Each structure stands twice: as C-alpha cells, then as structure tokens.
Amino acid sequence: MDRYAEIAQHVQNGYSERARKAVEAALAEGCPAERVLKEGLIAGMEVVAAKFKSGQMFLPEVLAVAGAMKAGMELVKPLLVAARHEPLGKVVLGTVRGDMHDIGKNLVAIMLQGAGFDVVDLGTDVRVEKFIDAIEREHPDVVGMSALLTTTMVHMKTVIEALKQRDLRAHVKVIVGGAPISKNFASEIGADGYARDAATAVDVVKELLNSR
C-alpha cells in the first residue's frame, strides 16, 4: 500500500492519530502536499461520503472520519497556503432570517468540509445584509441557504434579489434546502440548485462548480 492509500485508509477508519502520522511521514518523504490532500485525505473521505449517502454509515461514524481528516489537514494546510494552492471551492452557508434551526445546515457544512471545500458558516437567523457582506468579503463560489419554516423560506428569494441588485448574482451560485423547500420552489425563486439532504448537497455543489 502506498502512502496515499495508507492515509486514505486511516481516514476511512476514523483513526486520527494514525492519519496524522501517515501524513507526517508522507510529507517527510517528499510527497507533494496537494497529492496528500487529494489522493490521501479527500480520497478517504470520498469513500466514507459515498457509504453515508447509500446508508451504510451513520453520521457519528462520519464525524469520527472528519476528525481524522482534520488531523491530517492541520499538517497539510500550511503547505498548501504557502504554495498558493486553490481549494476545491468556498461555500458560505446560513439559515435565513427569523429561523433558528441549524442542524441541517450544520450537517451540510460537515459534508462539504469533508469533501475538501472551505466553508464559512454564518449561523442562524441570518439577515440579507449579513449574507451580502459575507459574499462581498469571502468571494465564495456558492452560497447555501437553509430554512425550516414556511414563514422564513420566503427570505431566500430576498437574498437572491439582493444579490442581483448588488451585481453579485453572476459571481456566485445559490443552493437552498430545508424541510419546506422543494425543487420547484428553488427554481421559482431563481436558485441554481436544491439539496434535499446533507448527503446530496456535496454532489449539487460539485455539479454547479463543474458547470461554470
């Protein structure tokens, strides 16, 4: 088993310390940080994400895996930053104004981070100005909005309208999700994508970025 496969295996097993040591060894042997990330850490996480999506793994097991990935990332990230490596993409997430529900959004954040995306989580009850400020500041590839109430889902459209008014709409893809949200609603308000759950959110984001 090569170093990259070894790292991927430790990540899949959720062994944080072993993953960290394998990454350390790989970097000491001169393996490029970018390959350690893609062929080791992300490759391991992708196997887990697929198992989670197909119902073969529970979320607590995924969280253990995410911990192992994080342990390895702490060693790799400074090298990637120094080499000006571009991340897979950046996603700004938030639950819309008036809505305090955040478990669904948090799950999406975990899955996106595990897939290698940079995630900026704005939290709950996020007003339109806060979304706009974050988009202007962070320049994300995607903004994701969540809502659990019929009386807050309408604020998703307000954010999209504000993006148009600020000439930001062309620069960022918009995905939406939450219990009362449907694919039709997403289309009606002008969102680019609809994620029916956390497991599919990563696929939706990847598809949107590939279609650019």
Next chain:
Amino acid sequence: MRKRFNSLTLGADALLFGVAGTPLRRNGVLIGGGKVLPEIKFTLPPMSIEDTPAMEIEAMYREIVTAVCERAVHLGQQSVVVEFELLPPMTVDPPMGESITSLIAGILAEFRTSHGLQSLLRITPVDIREQNKPPQRRRGRETELLLESFRRCARAGADLLSIESTGGKEVTDQAIMAADVRGILFGTVVLGCADMEFLWEKIVRVARETGTVPAGDTACGIGNTAMVLADQGYIPRVFAAVVRAVTAVRSLVAYEVGAAGPGKDCGYENAILKAITGLPMSMEGKSAACAHLSPVGNIAGCYADLWSNESVQNIKLLAGMAPVVSMEQLVYDCRLMNVAAGRGEGRRLRDWFSESDAGLDPQAFILSPRAVEALARAIVSEQDDYRRGVAVAVKAVDLLREGLSKQHLLLSEREQEWLTRIEHTVSELPSDSMGFIAEERPKWKDHVNYGEYGIPDDV
C-alpha cells in the same frame, strides 16, 4: 416549589387512551375523562410575517379556525382543542401574538354559542431565548418577551399554556449528531432540567395570575430531532430510542413544578409522563404525517387524551384546505378509539396499536405499555435528575436487549453494534451528578453559558 414524583400513578394495565388519572375539566371540555378529543394545529403558507400587514395575517387565522370549526360541527364533534403555536415574530412582538390569540378565542366563543361546539385554546409561544449564541436562558430581553407573550396571550383568551422549551439544546444538537450518550445526559437532564425548573415556575405563576392552565412542555427539540435524524438513516435508531427515554426526565419537571396537563403533543415521552403523573396527555402519530414522519404512528395512540396533527400548512388539497382535512382525520381517529372504549374494547385496540409498531423499531418498542411502565418506574426510583437520567437510559438499553434476545424486536447488525456501544457507555457513567458535571462541563464551555442554568462556577 418542586415536588418530585416517587411512585407511579398508572401502571401498564391502566394506561389507556382517553383515560387520565386526573382528568382536566374546563369550559365544558373534559380531557382524559373517558374520550379522546382532537387537537388541531396549523401554520401559515409560505409568506413573510414581517412583510405582511397584520390584518392579512389575522384574516388567514380567521379563515383557518373558522374552517376547522365548521368541519368539526359538520362531523358532529362536540369538543375540540385548538392550538395556536406562535411563530417567532409573534413571540418577539407580544401584542401581535395577543391580538391573534384574542381573534381565535373570539371565533371559538362564536362556535360555542352558535353551534354548541365546546373548545379550549392552547397557546404555545416560541422559545426565543435561543436567539443568542450561547443562549441567554434567564436574563435578557428574550426571556422577558417570552414571559410577556405568555401573559398577554393568557389574558387574551387562552386556556392552556405550553411551550417547546429548548434548554440544553446547545449541547444536545451536537450530542445527537455524534450519538454521544454522555452529551445527551448533560444537555437533557443536567442543563435541561435546570432550565425547566426555572421556566416552569414562571409559567405556572402566569397561569395562576391569569386563571389559565399551565399545561405542559416537550423535549421536541431533543427527542424529535433524534427521531427525524434516525428516520433519515443519519443516526442509529437504538440511540434515538435511548434519547427518547431520557427526555422524559426533562419533561417531567414541568409537572413537578405545577403543570397540570394536557402535555404537549410532540412529546412522545408523554407516554412515560402519563404513567408517572396520571395527567392527561396530547399525542400525535399517523395523522401527524403531514408535519413529520415517524416510526410510532399507531403506538402513540395508546396514551392519547388529545390526538393531534402536529402542524399543517394552510394550503389547498383536493378535498379542501389542509387544516380542514387534518380535522377530519383526527375526528375519525378519535371516533374509533372512543367507540372501542365505549364497548369495553379499549384495551384490545390499544394493544393492536402497540403490537403493530413495537417490533419494527426500537423507538416504538420502548413505547409499548409494559416498557413505558418499566421506564417510568426507573425514573421515579431516583430523586436526582442525573440519576434519573442514568436509570432510565440503563432501563431503555435493558428493554431493547431483552426485546432483541426474545426476538420481539428487529434490529439490523449495525443497530445491534450500536446497542452494544451504548450499553458500554451507560455502564461506565459516574454514579453522582457532581462528578459527571465536573467531567462534562469543560467539553461544552464554548457553547453553554453556565450561569444561565444556575450552575455555579466552582462545580
């Protein structure tokens, strides 16, 4: 002053829908006195409360409540309970919630006079204390607004005061995702019970001042979050079952402080609370599928004194508006239960409700009458909240293990592995709460403001 239960009021043989140990009578409505009554709930269609004139919002509530009452009258239903669950802007702005409460109370009074429809109005403000991170549970504007909302709604015509309080949720949200039993106990029975005692003393006081009934609470934000995530395959079902058992310790506090029932519909732990307190409980099951899915659609009916639809948007279906459809479903469910009980066949129907669900999911298994009695006994065998939580968690695991070994419960291999893991965790829990708090407290310090739970710094 909190009076802790140390014995059961109703054993498994006495647990039956429509029958409470201490029925509630108010305004011509009898709850738990032999018949199950429908409790109808509804919410608005997609719209912004903040951007819609108050008159338009009130017109929608008028339309919904009038329509559901008309259907109840048409079906010959004599008594109903209507719940107005305030939306966040209606709790943050107490006069707004008060105005809608007054409107609904007025419509119910009209139907009482014109059609003889007896009714009670339950109001449920939103626990807006969650708005700050970490939440301010005791001090601050949100707590004042929440209590002001209760006072105004109570004076505006409400009969029953309820809430889905969220104390401890800043811990349990994360503990649920990680299937962390220790985190569940810390959030639910350490933080949750402390918050319940604080909050319910205040709600009971409002009820006394306003002549209303302090009805009950629910650990919906904990137990139902786990149930829904388990239903989606995100967390093990056996874990969600243990979470449910533990939530009973938290919800019980309301009744130990003075709540009189009926318990809030979405608290499936109400089955255990009915055994302990003997107070009437609202339950929801298959006819609440409009709001959320569950593995306990029939078995929840075993304990219902009120039978609820949980919530439904006011949207048009083929038959009519969705709340009207819900009212019809609830009325027919209640009719069947009441006819069975009237013929002395209530127990038989109860057992069918139980048997049709219990073997298929651990969350249903622990709600069978025999399991409910065992869990209730475990809780009242202890007086300390933490020890109650440990006792009921251990009992839930024991019941699931026994059900599995006797082949009364189906569990996948993965679920069985998790049952063993949980079994191991609960067997290693500290015996005293101070030791447990000392161990857990540092883990959650970034998420919890301990002063807001009255937990001293030196614990």
